[in-house]
Amino acid sequence: MLDKSHKHITCENCLAKKNSLFKSFCDDQVVDLNAVKTCAYYKKNQPLFLEGSLPRGVFCLNSGKVKVFARGEEGKEQIIHVAKEGEIVGFRAMFSEEPYKVTASTLEESNICFINKSDFLNLVDTNITLRNGIMKELSSELANRVTYITNMAQKSVRGRLAFALILLEEIYAGELINLTREDLANFVGTATETLIRLLKDFKEEGIIQTHGRKIEVLNREDLLKISGA
Amino acid sequence: MLDKSHKHITCENCLAKKNSLFKSFCDDQVVDLNAVKTCAYYKKNQPLFLEGSLPRGVFCLNSGKVKVFARGEEGKEQIIHVAKEGEIVGFRAMFSEEPYKVTASTLEESNICFINKSDFLNLVDTNITLRNGIMKELSSELANRVTYITNMAQKSVRGRLAFALILLEEIYAGELINLTREDLANFVGTATETLIRLLKDFKEEGIIQTHGRKIEVLNREDLLKISGA
DNA sequence: ATGTAAAAGTGACATAAGTCACTTTTTATT
């Protein structure tokens, strides 16, 4: 296993940048960005921020995965999003003066940079392209969530699991999907036992294959069909 | 019944403005706004825009109510939001270059103004307060939808109905909640029959009272308790 | 390497909520 704990990432050669909101930055903007950001190594299951606390800045994922979740009445996690390298997490909260409504926590070892709220807002104020990118991103997330709400309200758990696996296959691009059954259940919105039984069905139907806890999608087409029912 | 069909609304004396994103506009900004907007009277159940079509501008509700909904796989409506006077509908779509993901349609007679996309974007570009208001609004809607997703995924239909009634009571501030049982079911995310049975339960428990189809909330506290279970 | 705790998985059972088929009531339309 690599020791990533003391790796310092410079924005100039950050590979994740090309998929990020900063992709349009020109060279000296990247230098400026690099000057204000700090880097940190996170172990598995470490929080970036907690529901109820006050936002201090945004988190930019260089590598690793982060789950973003709310808690329902009985404290059950509802995973809203799984962020991957290149994504900026927590920027929604920069524009309201309110505490976080969600918690973000690493799903695996991750390298994550941090940009201070005032520095970030300064960037947004002075860089029209970034600002437009952010407005577009906020809008498209809003549209995504319409789909999520509709799915939750109308699809069967089987359908939602199929949908979730399609999303996760893209998030874990190349790699196998690697989530605890409980996390997966909390993303799909079901009980862990139900989730396990449905995964078993999918396995028996040859739609997926498991390697330990890791899930490989064998037949995306079938998932699409099941998801749309 | 008033004949509202030819009423022309001027932004200068629009009563809905005080609750809107334009509330901070100074006098000459309001004059400019008034110059670019057009007014229209809508009958009940008339669409403002349709899912899949291209956004041409935003709709500003002077009076009346509008439902915003997506369609699930079997064409079933999922009501995402009920907008009331003062709200601007369809502005999310101004910032992405994509077709509408939702349909908006009046729930009752309404007076609705329209602002062209380029005029609106021009306002957003030149007016920092409006822009910040919009970013804040996008953010807070995003946060709201986290709650919706969590509710849909984790609460019982009874709990979701209680939650919906609390929201609707605020939207229909003062008036009685006036929605078809089907619309209400499509907001809560359940079958119409189930919804009717649950309303009956609430009536028997003295939590609500109906006046024809209209619903009066008698005990908000109980709804809060039921919603949070 | 080994023990312990967490995660994965199974089985039996209960029930919330969906579906279908129908009646009654309300709301529009001619």
Next chain:
DNA sequence: AATAAAAAGTGACTTATGTCACTTTTACAT
């Protein structure tokens, strides 16, 4: 005012999904 059409409401039945109680497996820490 009469009729048609839509909405509201009821009953019987089915089933998907949650819950509880438990075993087996995996992962991690000493």
